[in-house]
Amino acid sequence: MAKTKIIVIQLKEIIYTVIFAALGILLILLLIFMFTGKDKEDSATQTSLYKAGVWNASIPLGDTIINLEVVLDENHINSVRIVNIDETITTMFPLVEPSLNEIEAQLINDVPIDQLKLDEDSRYTQTHLINGIKLVLDKANAAP
Helix, strand or coil, X not given: CCCCCCCCCCHHHHHHHHHHHHHHHXXXXXXXXXXHHHHHHHXXXXXXXXXXXXXXXXXXXXXXXXXXXXXXXXXXXXXXXXXXXXXXXXXXXXXXXXXXXXXXXXXXXXXXXXXXXXXCCCHHHHHHHHHHHHHHHHHXXXXX
């Protein structure tokens, strides 16, 4: 005749087994999320618009040249300014600095360069500056 065996399982052993099984499942899920998340980060860096840095361009304005400096992140324009502006430029072309300040305020607020709102009083000056900024952005384009 077969002898029956009685197995006594204590509640403490069941609780430990459940806790270790839950921790094991949690560890496996954590490892899966950690290693699959890197692919998403790599694809995010590949979709950057610009090469980050400080970019310059020279724009002819009358008989003089204006040097534009644009500071870029990978997906954002941080600042646009005129470097080494001469007093003759500010005297002969008084709308250059206020026009650039208006353009910079819009670009910093993530308005696309093709959708900038131009002021009627300084439309020509702003168009000239926007063309210079486009030159800089073409240089800094991250696409190969």
